[in-house]
Structure formats: C-alpha cells, structure tokens
Amino acid sequence: MNAPATWAERIRAGDRRALARALTAIEDGSEHASGLRAALARYATGARVVGVTGPPGAGKSTLINALIRELLARGRRVAVLAFDPSSPFTGGAVLGDRIRMAEMQADERVFIRSLAARGHLGGLAPGAAAMVQVLDAAGFDYVLVETVGAGQSEVEIAGLAATRLVLCPPGAGDEVQALKAGILEIADAFIINKADSPDAARTERELRAMLALRHNGPERPVLRTVATSGEGMASLAEWLEARAERILPMISTEEELHGPTT
Amino acid sequence: MTEFEAAERRWREAFDASSGAGKRLANRSGIEVQPLYTARDWPGEGAPEAAFPGEYPYTRGIYASMHRGRSWTQRQLIGLGTPEDYNARLREILAHGASAISLIPCNSVYRGYDADEAPVELLGTCGTVVNTVEDMDRAFRDVPLERISCGMNDPSPFTLQALLLAVAKRRGIAWTRLTGTSNQSDCLSHFVANHMFFRLELAGARRVLADHIAFCNERAPGWNPLSVVGQHMQQAGATPAEAMAFTLCSAVQYAGDCLERGMDPDRFLPRFTYFFDISISFFEEIAKFRAGRRIWAKLARERLGAKDPKSWRFKFHAQTSGADLTRQQPLNNIARVTAQAMAGIFGGLQSLHTDGYDEAFSTPTAEAARIAVATQNILREEARLTDVIDPLGGSHYLEALTDRMQERIEAIIARIDAAGGMYQAVRQGLVQRMIGESAAAFQRSVERGEQPVVGVNAYTAEEDPDAYRSLDYPERARMEAHVARVREYKAARSNDAARKGLDALARAAQGKENVMAAVVEAAEAGATHGEICAALRRELGFGQPLIVV
Amino acid sequence: MPERPPKVIVTKIGFDGHDRGSRVVAASLRDAGMEVVYTPPWQDIAAVVKLATEEDAEVIGISSLATDHLLVPKLMAALRAAGLGEVQVVVGGIVPAKDERELLEAGVARVFHPGAALEDIAAEVRSLAAKSRAMKERAFP
Numbered sequence: 001m002n003a004p005a006t007w008a009e010r011i012r013a014g015d016r017r018a019l020a021r022a023l024t025a026i027e028d029g030s031e032h033a034s035g036l037r038a039a040l041a042r043y044a045t046g047a048r049v050v051g052v053t054g055p056p057g058a059g060k061s062t063l064i065n066a067l068i069r070e071l072l073a074r075g076r077r078v079a080v081l082a083f084d085p086s087s088p089f090t091g092g093a094v095l096g097d098r099i100r101m102a103e104m105q106a107d108e109r110v111f112i113r114s115l116a117a118r119g120h121l122g123g124l125a126p127g128a129a130a131m132v133q134v135l136d137a138a139g140f141d142y143v144l145v146e147t148v149g150a151g152q153s154e155v156e157i158a159g160l161a162a163t164r165l166v167l168c169p170p171g172a173g174d175e176v177q178a179l180k181a182g183i184l185e186i187a188d189a190f191i192i193n194k195a196d197s198p199d200a201a202r203t204e205r206e207l208r209a210m211l212a213l214r215h216n217g218p219e220r221p222v223l224r225t226v227a228t229s230g231e232g233m234a235s236l237a238e239w240l241e242a243r244a245e246r247i248l249p250m251i252s253t254e255e256e257l258h259g260p261t262t
Numbered sequence: 263m264t265e266f267e268a269a270e271r272r273w274r275e276a277f278d279a280s281s282g283a284g285k286r287l288a289n290r291s292g293i294e295v296q297p298l299y300t301a302r303d304w305p306g307e308g309a310p311e312a313a314f315p316g317e318y319p320y321t322r323g324i325y326a327s328m329h330r331g332r333s334w335t336q337r338q339l340i341g342l343g344t345p346e347d348y349n350a351r352l353r354e355i356l357a358h359g360a361s362a363i364s365l366i367p368c369n370s371v372y373r374g375y376d377a378d379e380a381p382v383e384l385l386g387t388c389g390t391v392v393n394t395v396e397d398m399d400r401a402f403r404d405v406p407l408e409r410i411s412c413g414m415n416d417p418s419p420f421t422l423q424a425l426l427l428a429v430a431k432r433r434g435i436a437w438t439r440l441t442g443t444s445n446q447s448d449c450l451s452h453f454v455a456n457h458m459f460f461r462l463e464l465a466g467a468r469r470v471l472a473d474h475i476a477f478c479n480e481r482a483p484g485w486n487p488l489s490v491v492g493q494h495m496q497q498a499g500a501t502p503a504e505a506m507a508f509t510l511c512s513a514v515q516y517a518g519d520c521l522e523r524g525m526d527p528d529r530f531l532p533r534f535t536y537f538f539d540i541s542i543s544f545f546e547e548i549a550k551f552r553a554g555r556r557i558w559a560k561l562a563r564e565r566l567g568a569k570d571p572k573s574w575r576f577k578f579h580a581q582t583s584g585a586d587l588t589r590q591q592p593l594n595n596i597a598r599v600t601a602q603a604m605a606g607i608f609g610g611l612q613s614l615h616t617d618g619y620d621e622a623f624s625t626p627t628a629e630a631a632r633i634a635v636a637t638q639n640i641l642r643e644e645a646r647l648t649d650v651i652d653p654l655g656g657s658h659y660l661e662a663l664t665d666r667m668q669e670r671i672e673a674i675i676a677r678i679d680a681a682g683g684m685y686q687a688v689r690q691g692l693v694q695r696m697i698g699e700s701a702a703a704f705q706r707s708v709e710r711g712e713q714p715v716v717g718v719n720a721y722t723a724e725e726d727p728d729a730y731r732s733l734d735y736p737e738r739a740r741m742e743a744h745v746a747r748v749r750e751y752k753a754a755r756s757n758d759a760a761r762k763g764l765d766a767l768a769r770a771a772q773g774k775e776n777v778m779a780a781v782v783e784a785a786e787a788g789a790t791h792g793e794i795c796a797a798l799r800r801e802l803g804f805g806q807p808l809i810v811v
Numbered sequence: 812m813p814e815r816p817p818k819v820i821v822t823k824i825g826f827d828g829h830d831r832g833s834r835v836v837a838a839s840l841r842d843a844g845m846e847v848v849y850t851p852p853w854q855d856i857a858a859v860v861k862l863a864t865e866e867d868a869e870v871i872g873i874s875s876l877a878t879d880h881l882l883v884p885k886l887m888a889a890l891r892a893a894g895l896g897e898v899q900v901v902v903g904g905i906v907p908a909k910d911e912r913e914l915l916e917a918g919v920a921r922v923f924h925p926g927a928a929l930e931d932i933a934a935e936v937r938s939l940a941a942k943s944r945a946m947k948e949r950a951f952p
Contacts, residue, residue: 092847811837
C-alpha cells in the first residue's frame with residue numbers, strides 16, 4: 001500500500017483534512033511522517049516563512065490577523081502555525097491564538113493550526129520545520145509562525161524562518177532594555193504594534209538608539225503598526241513581498257529540513 | 263474587666279468548647295464571617311446624617327419612606343415569539359397588577375440582526391423578535407405608553423428605543439411623557455461579560471452611549487438612558503464586592519465621558535440607574551447594596567462634583583441570580599429565589615425581578631412566572647417585610663459587614679483607578695482576569711464540597727428528567743410567517759427614505775453629530791433594526807470582546 | 812511514541828455570548844492535560860467545520876446556554892458531510908430533556924447539564940478523544 005504517496009496526492013489536491021492529519025503525524029513523531037515528507041519534498045517550492053515573535057500581550061495574533069488580510073488582498077494563500085506554551089505540570093494547554101484571528105480564519109485561502117509547545121524549551125514544537133515544508137507543498141505562499149513569546153523561542157525561530165519579525169510593544173518601562181540580546185541579533189524587522197499608544201514614539205527612539213549602537217549588518221527597519229485598525233499593515237506587507245523577491249525562501253533542501261526529531 | 267468583657271469571655275469559652283469552634287468561614291467576597299457580632303464590632307452611628315434613610319450618604323435607603331411609602335417596582339422580564347405573542351403576555355401581566363413592563367428581545371435582535379438574517383430555529387425562543395416600527399407597534403398594541411414605565415433591553419445603538427419613540431410619535435404621545443430605562447446600555451459590562459449584547463467595537467459603543475445620554479436628557483428627559491450593570495459580571499463569576507466595585511467604576515467612567523463633553527452632572531447623574539444580581543449569599547448582598555449606596559453618594563458629590571441630592575442617590579433594579587439556581591430538584595429554586603428576593607428587599611432596591619424556578623432549563627413557563635410574582639407579593643403583604651424601613655439597620659453584624667464590604671469595594675476601585683479607570687482596565691484584561699479567578703475559585707469550592715449546593719453536590723436524589731416541563735418553542739410556522747412579514751415590510755416601504763436615513767446615520771457616525779438622534783431619524787424613516795446596526799458596525803467596527811481564559 | 816494529549820475544541824455557535832462555563836471547562840481540560848483550542852462565541856457552522864478540520868480535533872465541546880443547541884443537528888450533518896464523522900461532539904449547558912434525546916439521536920456523544928462535575932467532563936472527553944483517535948487512524952493509512 002503506497003500510503004504516503006496517496007496521502008501526498010490528497011494534500012496536493014487540496015484535501016485539508018489530509019493536510020491536518022499530516023501535521024498531526026509530524027507533531028506526534030509518528031512513523032508515517034518521514035515517508036510523507038519524502039513524498040512531498042519535491043513540491044516544496046519555497047514558501048515564504050515569516051516568524052512572528054515578541055513578549056505576551058504584544059499583539060502577535062492580532063498582527064497576524066491583519067497581515068493575513070493584506071496578503072490575501074495581494075492574491076497570496078496563507079498558512080499559520082501558532083504556538084502556545086504547554087503547562088509544565090499537566091502537559092495541557094489552552095491554544096487561544098485563533099481568538100484574535102477569528103475574522104480571517106473563515107477564508108478558504110487561509111489555514112490556521114494551533115500547536116502546543118509540549119515542553120519544548122525553544123517554544124516551538126519539534127517538527128515545526130517539517131510542518132512548514134508540508135504546508136509549502138500544499139500550496140501556501142506564506143507560512144506565518146507565531147511563537148510562544150518567551151524563553152529561547154526567538155533563537156529557534158532563526159533556524160526556521162527566512163524573515164523574523166520581532167514585536168516590541170510600547171510601554172511605560174524599559175521594554176527595549178528587556179529585549180534579550182538574542183532577539184536583537186536575529187530580527188529582520190522590528191514592529192512597534194499598538195503604535196497609537198502615547199509611549200510608542202519613545203519606544204521607537206530607544207529601539208533605534210540601541211540598534212545604532214550595533215553597526216553590524218544591514219539596516220533593519222523599525223515599523224509602526226496598529227494591528228487592530230490596520231494602520232501600517234500595508235507597509236509591512238509590502239516590505240515582506242519586496243524582501244521575498246530579493247532573498248529566496250530558505251526551506252528548499254532536505255538538509256535544511258532536519259529538525260530535532262522526525 | 264467590664265461586665266461586657268466578662269460576658270464576652272464566658273461566651274467565648276463556651277463557644278470554643280463547642281463543635282462550632284475552629285471553623286473559619288468567609289463569604290463570597292472573601293470577608294471572614296465571625297460566629298457572633300456585638301456592639302464592639304460596630305463602633306456606632308458615626309456621623310449623624312448617616313443614620314437616616316433619604317439623607318446623604320443614604321446607607322439606610324435613598325428615600326425617606328422607601329418601601330413603606332411606595333413598594334418597589336415589580337418589573338418582570340418577558341419576551342418570546344412574535345410581537346403578537348409578546349403583546350398577549352404583556353396584557354395578561356398588566357391585568358394582574360404589574361406596575362411596569364419590560365421587553366426582552368430575541369437573541370438575534372441582541373446580536374443586531376433582522377429575522378431574515380438569522381437561522382429560523384433560533385428565532386423567538388428566548389425573546390421577542392422586533393425588527394421594525396410595525397413590530398414595535400404590534401408589541402405594544404393597546405398599552406398606554408405614556409402611563410407605563412418600560413424597561414427596554416436594548417444595547418447600543420438603542421434601536422428598540424428608537425422604534426419605540428417612532429411608535430410614540432405615531433400615536434401622538436410626546437416623548438417627554440415617556441418613562442423607562444435602557445437596560446442594556448452598559449457597553450463596558452458587555453465587553454467583559456455576557457458578550458451577546460456587544461455589537462459595536464468598544465470605543466464606538468462608548469461614544470454612542472454618551473450621545474444617547476445627551477439625546478435623552480434633552481428630548482426624552484423622563485427616560486433613564488443608562489443602567490450600569492453589575493449583574494453580568496457577577497453572573498460571570500465576580501464576587502459581590504467585585505461586581506459592585508466594577509459597576510461604580512463604570513459609572514465613574516461614563517460620567518467622566520459626559521463631563522468631558524461639558525454636560526452638567528446634575529443633569530445626567532439623576533438619570534443614571536444600576537442593575538444588580540442578587541446572589542443567595544444573603545447578608546453579604548444586603549451589605550453590598552448598603553455599602554454601594556454610601557460609596558456612590560461620596561463619589562457623586564466629591565469626585566464628580568454633583569450638587570443636587572438627586573445625583574447622589576443610588577437607584578437600582580435587581581434580579582435574583584440565575585447562577586445560583588439548579589436544574590436538579592428545580593422546585594427548590596422557589597426557596598432560593600425567596601431568599602435572594604428578601605436580600606434585595608432588605609438591601610433597599612427600587613425595582614425587583616424574581617426568576618422562575620425553571621430558569622436553569624427553560625425560558626420561564628407561565629406558571630413559573632406567576633410563582634415568581636407571587637413570591638414578591640407574599641414577602642411584602644404576608645411576611646410584611648416592608649413595614650419597617652431598613653429593618654436590619656443597627657444589626658451588629660450587618661453594620662460591621664457593610665463597613666467591611668465598603669473597604670473591600672473601595673480597595674478594588676483603587677486598583678481599577680491605578681490601571682487608568684474602567685475603560686483602560688477592561689482593555690488590558692485586568693477586570694476579565696479578576697473575574698476569571700473568582701469564577702474558578704467558586705467552581706473549585708463547589709467541586710470540593712466546601713460550598714454545598716442542594717441537589718447538586720449535597721442532598722441529591724434520583725430524578726426523572728422529564729418531570730418538569732420546559733417552555734415550548736414558538737411554532738416554526740409562526741416564526742417563518744414573521745420572517746416573511748419582515749421581508750414584505752422591506753419591500754413595501756419607501757426604500758429611498760430608509761436609505762437616506764441610513765446614509766445620514768453613517769455620516770453622523772463619521773463626524774461628531776449625535777448618533778442617537780440619527781438612529782431615531784433613521785428608524786422614523788423606516789430603516790429596520792438590523793439595517794441600523796449593520797450601518798453602525800460598518801462605521802464604528804464590529805464588537806469583539808477581549809477574551810481571557 | 813508517547814500518548815498524545817487529547818485535542819479538544821471549546822466553542823459556541825448561535826447567538827448567546829455567556830462564556831463563563833466554557834472558560835471554566837477549557838481551563839479544567841487544560842489542567843487535565845489536554846490541548847484546548849478556545850474560540851470566541853458566535854461561530855457559524857461552517858467556521859466550526861473548518862476549525863475542526865484544520866486543528867485535527869478529536870472532540871468538539873459546544874457550550875450552549877440559550878437555545879443555541881437547536882443548531883447542533885445542523886452542525887452534526889455538516890461535520891459528516893465534510894468527512895469529519897470521527898470527531899466526537901459533546902454539548903454542555905442548558906438543554907431541556909426532550910432536546911437532549913434529539914441531540915443524542917443526531918450523533919452527539921453526550922450532553923452535560925449545569926452542575927456536572929468538571930472531573931466527569933474531563934474523563935468523558937478523554938475517553939471520546941481516544942475513540943476518535945482510533946477511528947481516525949483506521950481512516951488514514
């Protein structure tokens with residue numbers, strides 16, 4: 001029984017149930033997963049993988065919802081992998097990222113999957129890279145990966161996404177100082193969401209000042225958005241599209257796909 | 263040692279040797295409840311003006327005569343089926359002596375849809391479907407609008423009130439003669455709990471509310487445009503102290519919005535009313551209301567700068583809490599509702615709704631509704647609870663508890679103030695988190711058996727699930743006929759006039775004009791409830807409450 | 812391969828907006844080690860079907876306090892039409908006895924009434940999740 005090939009065909013044909021089952025197989029580390037990945041590998045045309053990270057409350061999910069709207073308007077098909085932490089005591093999780101994506105989730109060109117980190121320290125579940133590949137093969141142009149927003153997930157996202165967006169919410173304290181060194185290094189762009197806050201201007205100044213101290217590498221944009229109203233979202237989408245033109249999406253070889261487990 | 267101290271010590275020794283010793287008890291708001299209260303627990307009268315009803319700060323009641331003078335308003339919530347069904351039930355209630363009426367619309371109406379936009383199986387099951395001026399007219403056929411006080415369960419943008427005003431105009435009744443209350447006007451409470459009423463994005467709903475208050479103060483001065491609701495939050499799990507605190511903070515927030523527009527507090531505050539849940543935590547509820555009156559009087563006078571005593575008076579409607587009622591052994595609920603109603607009466611409410619015993623599994627049947635009203639009549643006329651004003655005043659326990667509740671409520675108010683006020687606090691999810699924690703704590707106490715609930719985790723019995731009738735749903739055919747009528751209405755009216763009204767409404771929302779005035783004009787021009795809601799959702803945003811798990 | 816945590820959706824269809832019960836249940840299922848996808852109220856049937864598909868859910872918990880449970884038979888039909896017959900559905904809330912029978916006949920696995928113990932709900936959901944998983948594994952190679 002050539003099960004993986006059939007399964008792969010169904011995914012290619014747009015069978016969303018088959019796609020969801022594939023993600024489950026990868027998530028659980030089942031023995032079907034590697035056969036399926038092999039069957040799909042050649043169809044991965046290079047989806048644009050965008051990591052969205054930042055502290056809790058920064059508005060990652062709301063931003064993703066608004067970004068999906070912009071990308072759909074540009075004729076793209078978008079998949080989302082949204083991670084939430086698992087309880088270290090019970091192993092359970094409330095996966096609430098879809099709550100803020102209620103508006104866009106109904107569109108046929110959108111696929112959203114909520115995942116629990118399952119104790120994985122990096123904040124992404126094992127197999128995230130494999131899931132991205134499967135979504136790519138299924139025909140999605142963009143895969144947005146929302147991380148848990150704490151711990152070392154920012155570093156893990158660096159290996160997974162060609163473009164890393166770091167949300168830096170405005171606040172009355174020293175959020176910029178609190179940004180861990182790792183984030184400043186890996187970010188491709190900084191987003192000050194909830195930019196309608198009175199603290200936004202100050203946060204932007206502090207962030208730019210901190211970036212100026214590190215002269216290494218190309219200049220990275222600091223964008224202001226108000227995800228709830230859509231302000232700044234068109235610019236963000238344009239920047240992403242332009243960047244994708246310049247830098248080929250990175251998930252293209254079997255080697256790059258090797259995640260921590262099958 | 264004084265004689266008092268000696269007697270106290272004797273009692274204490276006898277008590278400690280008894281089986282009651284060693285147990286620590288607390289009420290729902292977390293205040294410890296001692297086994298006994300004496301004069302020592304309540305320092306005394308305090309300032310003389312606190313000692314009398316009708317005098318600032320109104321601890322004992324907002325009026326000098328309270329229920330001995332005039333009974334609380336008996337206002338039973340009703341709503342079901344078509345406007346004709348509602349009218350029939352309404353006329354029955356009026357014939358049985360109800361002094362005030364209310365209208366509960368169908369959930370489809372609450373969500374802002376017309377009957378032709380909703381699944382027909384859900385129409386009319388929990389409330390009356392009213393979408394057009396014709397519907398409103400039929401609902402109130404032969405009802406003297408100028409002589410009856412009407413509780414309109416009608417969130418922003420107050421379309422039902424607009425339809426009512428249109429009907430009044432048709433009948434030649436001046437709007438200045440209409441009395442009633444906009445019962446679901448508190449958008450902050452909808453954002454936090456009971457989201458069904460939440461149609462417009464919060465900032466937009468807040469703006470429309472301020473417009474509504476201004477409009478009513480001017481054009482329908484007998485109408486209470488605002489009812490600040492503690493009930494939703496308490497039903498969602500807030501403790502009684504939290505519910506009172508959040509309600510007062512919301513009132514301060516709305517008052518602030520009005521003050522910012524240059525409105526005179528002595529004009530709008532007398533028309534602020536409140537709506538509370540009455541749980542079965544008997545003494546705690548009485549103390550909650552007494553403390554609430556005291557705190558509001560101070561807030562109105564000192565923080566909001568009101569000078570007219572009418573502005574300082576905390577007028578509230580209360581409903582017995584459905585959250586305490588059980589599906590198991592439902593007739594027990596009659597006893598529960600009686601205890602809850604008593605707490606509300608002793609708490610000095612102005613208006614009371616008692617739940618039907620079948621609340622936990624049905625929209626009330628006629629029999630359950632009759633018993634609910636009879637309960638109030640029995641308490642007043644047979645138990646004679648109202649012969650004395652504030653009869654529990656002076657009770658060592660109750661006065662001490664009132665003070666403790668006041669402290670607890672004020673501490674929560676301080677926390678909300680520190681967050682920037684109620685609007686900021688709900689945007690941040692602070693209120694939602696507090697409510698969630700209280701709900702979880704209560705659930706745990708029931709699950710552990712610490713809080714017994716008769717028939718559920720204590721005193722259980724085998725039951726026949728079919729023993730109690732639930733209300734029959736309206737006949738599908740009747741509701742389908744109603745849907746057809748709504749379509750006919752839209753086809754037969756002047757679409758031009760309705761369209762113009764809706765366009766003007768959109769322009770008002772985009773600019774700074776009074777949106778409520780435009781809502782009323784659109785209704786008068788023939789626009790339907792659903793069309794008005796849709797127009798404002800487009801301009802002001804679709805309400806999505808902040809969910810915090 | 813370690814046992815996967817049950818994947819449960821907790822949602823509301825229809826018009827009602829009371830979500831105290833659904834929030835308490837969602838938190839309790841998490842505490843029982845399950846992965847719970849939580850949605851706001853007012854999901855329409857097509858949205859629930861899409862959600863169940865994408866999340867590869869094993870159990871859907873519908874919270875219904877008004878008469879929204881009257882829409883559940885339509886949901887059951889939509890799930891079957893989408894090939895999601897293995898997904899188990901439970902309904903919690905205010906459901907009159909006569910309607911409960913109809914729901915069970917429509918394929919709902921269990922109806923929970925007010926006062927149901929959170930422990931019992933968790934145990935039932937866990938057992939239904941295992942049933943669903945077994946059915947799915949048979950359907951997929």
